[in-house]
Amino acid sequence: MLIAPRILLPQGSGRFVFLCDHASNHIPAELNNLGLTEFDLARHIAWDIGAAGVTKVLSDMFDAPAILCNISRLVIDCNRQLNAVDLIPEVSDATGIPGNLHLTDGAKATRLQWFHDYHNAVESVLLERELRGVETIAISIHSMTPSLGGKSRPWQIALSSYLDRRLTDPVLAALRLPNDVVVGDNQPYDLDPAVDYSIPFHAFRRGMQHLQVEFRQDEIAAPSGQHQWAVRFAQALVLSG
């Protein structure tokens, strides 16, 4: 099925597991594109442009599992707490989402099932590694639009963290060391367990080391940029021990 999550290298030997919550702009056919145009579905509101490509390169480089959600964040946002107002957004970056208005309980239940299908896939990979006694570091890969609400974003790459900065601090230092890129530290987004779901649910709960990263979309729109930034990020991970 097209909407099943993609799992790359589920038995990968690397210590990282990559999550890509917003990998796809796919809308299941029965939702009629949520009433949006193809143009809007190609925009950042529907997915994290370039993030799936970066995730795939990182998975290959580290021989690490990756789980990629295969439905658009406009269908249901797999990185939102279940009580978040934008879990099934009625508006995204000033664009109304007609197909998300006045949902029946049955329609909501179907969306929630897709949410759980993705997170169950993540759990299956993490639990299987726990059973094998394999150490895991969870890394959540996102991308951000270069400007939002009329404000441009200088950060080419940004890390989002909460209280546990065991990995965030050394990776920030490694990214900044050559002093050739603009790196955000909890800008433009922090990691908020009241809002974000994936890292709090899968990693905080286990005390697992983790990282949440945002790549700016104009840097990773093309495969060449995805590869370059994946390599740059991978070097920072390796330098961070």
Ligand SMILES: [Zn+2]
């Ligand atoms: Zn995202």
